Amino acid sequence: MYKIKDMKKRDFNPRFKWGTATSSFQIEGNIDADGKLESIWDRFAKTPGKIKDTEHAEIACDHYNLWKEDFDLLEKLGVNSYRFSISWPRVVQSDLKQENPKGIEYYDRLVDDLLSRNIDPFVTLNHWDIPQEFQEKGGWVDRESIEYFLDYVDIITNNLGDRVKNWITHNEPWIIAYLGYNEGTHAPGHKSLEKTLAVNHHLLLSHGLSVPIIRENSKDSKVGIALNLNPAYPASSSEADIKAAQLFDEYFNAWYLEPLYGNQYPENIIKSWKNEGKLTQGLDFIKDDDFKVISEPTDFLGINYYSRAIIRCSKTEKHKNLPVEIVPGEKTKFDWEVFPQGLEELLVRINKDYSPKSIFITENGASYDSDIQETEDINDVKRIEYLESHIHACKKAVDQGVPLQGYFCWSLMDNFEWAEGLNHRFGLIHVDFDTQKRIPKRSYKWYQKFLKDEINIYQK
Numbered sequence: 058m059y060k061i062k063d064m065k066k067r068d069f070n071p072r073f074k075w076g077t078a079t080s081s082f083q084i085e086g087n088i089d090a091d092g093k094l095e096s097i098w099d100r101f102a103k104t105p106g107k108i109k110d111t112e113h114a115e116i117a118c119d120h121y122n123l124w125k126e127d128f129d130l131l132e133k134l135g136v137n138s139y140r141f142s143i144s145w146p147r148v149v150q151s152d153l154k155q156e157n158p159k160g161i162e163y164y165d166r167l168v169d170d171l172l173s174r175n176i177d178p179f180v181t182l183n184h185w186d187i188p189q190e191f192q193e194k195g196g197w198v199d200r201e202s203i204e205y206f207l208d209y210v211d212i213i214t215n216n217l218g219d220r221v222k223n224w225i226t227h228n229e230p231w232i233i234a235y236l237g238y239n240e241g242t243h244a245p246g247h248k249s250l251e252k253t254l255a256v257n258h259h260l261l262l263s264h265g266l267s268v269p270i271i272r273e274n275s276k277d278s279k280v281g282i283a284l285n286l287n288p289a290y291p292a293s294s295s296e297a298d299i300k301a302a303q304l305f306d307e308y309f310n311a312w313y314l315e316p317l318y319g320n321q322y323p324e325n326i327i328k329s330w331k332n333e334g335k336l337t338q339g340l341d342f343i344k345d346d347d348f349k350v351i352s353e354p355t356d357f358l359g360i361n362y363y364s365r366a367i368i369r370c371s372k373t374e375k376h377k378n379l380p381v382e383i384v385p386g387e388k389t390k391f392d393w394e395v396f397p398q399g400l401e402e403l404l405v406r407i408n409k410d411y412s413p414k415s416i417f418i419t420e421n422g423a424s425y426d427s428d429i430q431e432t433e434d435i436n437d438v439k440r441i442e443y444l445e446s447h448i449h450a451c452k453k454a455v456d457q458g459v460p461l462q463g464y465f466c467w468s469l470m471d472n473f474e475w476a477e478g479l480n481h482r483f484g485l486i487h488v489d490f491d492t493q494k495r496i497p498k499r500s501y502k503w504y505q506k507f508l509k510d511e512i513n514i515y516q517k
């Protein structure tokens with residue numbers, strides 16, 4: 058296998074963006090403060106049975122109040138960038154047309170403070186935290202509702218666009234569409250493949266329509282979208298598994314990559330859905346020129362990478378489809394395999410197939426149980442190993458010509474992990490959700506040293 062020498066931060070481009078990522082709903086809490094509207098996640102989290110252990114995000118990390126303290130820790134960490142998201146319900150009034158000055162002021166303060174610390178803000182416009190009013194007007198299922206999103210994009214980029222120069226339109230449309238509209242495990246909790254595909258389409262369309270608005274309001278800024286990509290590896294070299302892996306790739310990855318980079322939706326998965334009788338209404342939400350809008354050129358592709366998928370065909374009887382050649386390795390608490398090689402291979406493939414102008418790893422990280430226990434020295438060695446091996450994979454991809462320009466670790470601190478409530482800790486900083494005390498873990502200290510260029514990352 059390809060090997061590189063022990064590596065230091067200085068082996069990356071000096072302009073490389075090193076950061077951490079968070080999202081509004083997962084950290085801010087204070088769901089009614091200063092005229093904030095109800096979010097679809099407020100509604101979902103209050104619905105019995107939706108969040109594990111009936112935890113809610115009414116307080117989360119109380120970052121709405123404690124942001125300065127959190128930014129002190131962010132600055133001490135030594136990052137040059139920080140990715141966070143705007144809560145759409147905080148910054149507009151119930152007509153979704155007028156701004157809520159108090160909400161805007163909050164994000165104004167965050168941006169100014171980050172800049173005063175020489176930390177470059179990367180702002181996500183939609184990290185799932187969207188107004189219930191928008192949902193009631195039809196939400197992402199409804200093409201007409203895109204207008205409301207564009208109004209919000211206009212408001213935010215008008216207000217912050219002079220200072221924020223990196224914009225991410227949507228975070229992980231796959232999760233919004235499939236978990237929110239097919240599985241029903243995320244807000245708004247629907248279960249329909251037809252709706253899911255319409256939601257996907259309108260998210261992509263609204264992404265394409267947002268780009269010129271952002272460019273107009275935020276001169277010389279860079280715009281992209283963040284996709285959660287999950288490379289598929291067939292469990293064996295049988296034809297059945299190879300085909301199943303290709304179909305998985307089409308529905309999970311190519312469904313977004315193809316239209317964003319100038320093509321149509323992938324065909325095999327559409328045929329397969331039709332054959333299974335799942336697409337009774339077809340794809341009639343697609344209108345002329347939509348693909349032109351979706352493929353509006355962007356400056357970067359954001360990739361959230363956590364793991365790979367090992368795909369085994371479920372239609373072939375197991376005993377007729379042997380041997381299984383790939384078995385997953387070590388896993389994180391979410392049962393996600395630790396597979397850094399997948400990141401390297403994904404980056405190389407994306408570069409070869411789509412040639413994005415540049416790429417950022419907008420999320421990468423791991424949750425483990427080791428850090429639940431609160432001590433002054435939280436030894437999250439597994440997280441360190443996870444991050445180390447994935448940063449190494451980034452470097453290998455860079456060495457193969459991939460235009461990777463940044464890496465954002467998920468997450469700055471433990472936070473509200475959606476339907477999993479407070480059960481998954483991804484942070485470099487431990488948060489005591491009762492007292493709101495923050496304790497930097499060993500992974501924080503490790504990243505800090507790496508960023509100071511004091512330590513090597515070893516090839517394992």
Ligand code: FCB
Nearest residue numbers: 080228229285467474483
């Ligand atoms: C991603 C989300 C992020 C966080 C991580 C663990 O899918 O974008 O908000 O929940 O997973």
